[in-house]
Amino acid sequence: MAPTTCVNCKEARAVIIRPKNRQKICRACFLHIFETEVHETITSANLFFPGERVAIGASGGKDSTVLAAVLKTLNERYNYGLDLCLLSIDEGIRGYRDDSLETVKRNAVQYEMPLEILGYGELYGWTMDQVVAQIGKKGNCTYCGVFRRQALDRGAAKLGIKHVVTGHNADDVAETVMMNLLRGDLPRLSRGTSIVTDSGASDIKRSKPLKYAYEKEIVLYAHHRQLDYFTTECIYSPEAFRGSARTLIKDLEKIRPSSILDIVKSGEDMAALVPNQDSGKNGQAATAEDESAGGCGSANGRSSGGEMAAMEEQLASNEDAGSRETEIKLPKTAPKKAGKAGKPAIKTQTLQHCEKCGYMSSQAICKACMLLDGLNRNRPKTEINIGMEDEEGSSTLMRQMEKIQLTNS
Amino acid sequence: MSDSIPITVEFTGGLEILFANERQHKISLPARSGDGNPSNIAYLLQYLVDNLMKDQRKDMFIMEDNVRPGILVLINDADWELEGEENYELQPGDNIVFVSTLHGG
Numbered sequence: 170m171a172p173t174t175c176v177n178c179k180e181a182r183a184v185i186i187r188p189k190n191r192q193k194i195c196r197a198c199f200l201h202i203f204e205t206e207v208h209e210t211i212t213s214a215n216l217f218f219p220g221e222r223v224a225i226g227a228s229g230g231k232d233s234t235v236l237a238a239v240l241k242t243l244n245e246r247y248n249y250g251l252d253l254c255l256l257s258i259d260e261g262i263r264g265y266r267d268d269s270l271e272t273v274k275r276n277a278v279q280y281e282m283p284l285e286i287l288g289y290g291e292l293y294g295w296t297m298d299q300v301v302a303q304i305g306k307k308g309n310c311t312y313c314g315v316f317r318r319q320a321l322d323r324g325a326a327k328l329g330i331k332h333v334v335t336g337h338n339a340d341d342v343a344e345t346v347m348m349n350l351l352r353g354d355l356p357r358l359s360r361g362t363s364i365v366t367d368s369g370a371s372d373i374k375r376s377k378p379l380k381y382a383y384e385k386e387i388v389l390y391a392h393h394r395q396l397d398y399f400t401t402e403c404i405y406s407p408e409a410f411r412g413s414a415r416t417l418i419k420d421l422e423k424i425r426p427s428s429i430l431d432i433v434k435s436g437e438d439m440a441a442l443v444p445n446q447d448s449g450k451n452g453q454a455a456t457a458e459d460e461s462a463g464g465c466g467s468a469n470g471r472s473s474g475g476e477m478a479a480m481e482e483q484l485a486s487n488e489d490a491g492s493r494e495t496e497i498k499l500p501k502t503a504p505k506k507a508g509k510a511g512k513p514a515i516k517t518q519t520l521q522h523c524e525k526c527g528y529m530s531s532q533a534i535c536k537a538c539m540l541l542d543g544l545n546r547n548r549p550k551t552e553i554n555i556g557m558e559d560e561e562g563s564s565t566l567m568r569q570m571e572k573i574q575l576t577n578s
Numbered sequence: 579m580s581d582s583i584p585i586t587v588e589f590t591g592g593l594e595i596l597f598a599n600e601r602q603h604k605i606s607l608p609a610r611s612g613d614g615n616p617s618n619i620a621y622l623l624q625y626l627v628d629n630l631m632k633d634q635r636k637d638m639f640i641m642e643d644n645v646r647p648g649i650l651v652l653i654n655d656a657d658w659e660l661e662g663e664e665n666y667e668l669q670p671g672d673n674i675v676f677v678s679t680l681h682g683g
Contacts, residue, residue: 184660186657186659231591388650389677392652419679419680
């Protein structure tokens with residue numbers, strides 16, 4: 170096959186086909202276009218102000234490494250005037266985080282940025298290894314997720330920084346849209362799609378400058394700039410539900426590459442249907458409702474009819490959504506059923522300070538404190554748990570022994 | 579004409595785990611596949627699974643006789659779609675890179 174020429178510079182050999190528009194471009198044009206598009210995302214969303222101190226949530230993985238490299242480049246090219254630093258969270262998982270933290274340390278030198286590493290151990294008194302020893306491999310992701318969300322904010326607060334950027338890309342956002350669509354969790358879908366998560370009660374702003382960047386292009390950017398990043402899979406259980414959503418997204422991309430940005434766009438449009446978080450009367454009912462929201466949404470699945478009805482009612486009362494509400498008409502009987510359950514309101518978040526740690530939370534006691542409370546109360550059980558694991562191991566061994574006897578006879 | 583093609587195969591982005599944690603492999607690929615046709619990427623995939631991949635999790639790399647969605651293939655640094663994907667016929671000295679986008683940080 171004769172080499173294809175870049176459609177942009179019409180000189181160099183094309184090495185990349187862009188997923189979003191199938192354009193064939195060369196290495197140099199790709200790097201420049203990728204950076205320019207992130208710049209456009211940043212400027213059109215007014216993400217930064219001159220002189221702002223920004224912490225990059227850095228894991229040593231491809232996304233955050235590319236984010237750090239691109240932000241450094243753009244900061245210099247367009248004189249953003251940003252004071253950038255790297256913020257890493259050490260979950261305390263031996264054999265998983267150790268190596269990626271080494272990568273972050275190298276990145277700090279390569280990009281000349283100060284680095285702060287904050288551990289679960291020092292923040293919560295529990296490393297993930299200890300949490301898993303206590304509760305087992307099942308369900309530990311909940312702990313890790315809740316702890317991590319707070320850890321980045323606490324790290325930023327410690328550094329006196331009010332803005333944390335993360336490496337979430339278009340594929341991640343599309344996954345989140347799909348997951349929340351499947352759970353029927355429109356409010357969370359809305360929060361997941363917005364480029365900036367800024368809550369009234371918290372003074373730490375979160376944003377995702379790579380929100381419109383394809384994972385494929387992030388990997389290619391890292392490859393063509395030969396960035397130093399680390400790949401690993403958590404040694405404890407992978408997030409099964411997200412995994413399925415991820416496979417679905419990748420399959421769709423294979424058939425129709427623009428799908429990913431289209432899902433992100435759909436997510437944004439659906440988010441526009443969700444009433445604003447601080448729209449007076451809805452905020453009141455938020456705390457009680459959020460409690461039942463739970464982690465993986467099994468409860469949502471069961472009551473989806475009622476929830477949709479409640480949502481329908483909510484949307485009808487919302488002026489913004491008024492023009493579009495006909496699109497999600499439900500049978501007339503549904504709202505009555507919901508009425509019986511005491512008209513559950515849509516889940517919005519009202520933030521307050523956790524009574525225990527003072528950290529912002531949608532509940533009186535924040536999730537991290539609730540989880541910690543459970544862990545601390547059961548701490549002595551650790552040894553018993555280990556004992557049980559041993560027993561399990563030996564029963565497996567016994568079963569294997571039985572097999573051997575069977576085959577021998 | 580020689581009966582084998584020397585090429586370099588690289589696995590990154592987490593795929594190296596499936597190939598003895600080695601990123602770069604220099605291999606000599608038979609010049610012709612079993613049916614006598616010049617060796618192409620489709621044959622290389624089969625060859626890699628049969629000869630180089632010690633890990634049992636074949637579906638982490640190959641699905642339905644093709645590269646698993648989410649794994650990028652670069653032929654001499656170019657997206658394989660520009661080179662004819664699995665029908666590309668390998669040349670001596672080629673560098674083939676498999677990059678996974680599926681793994682986390």
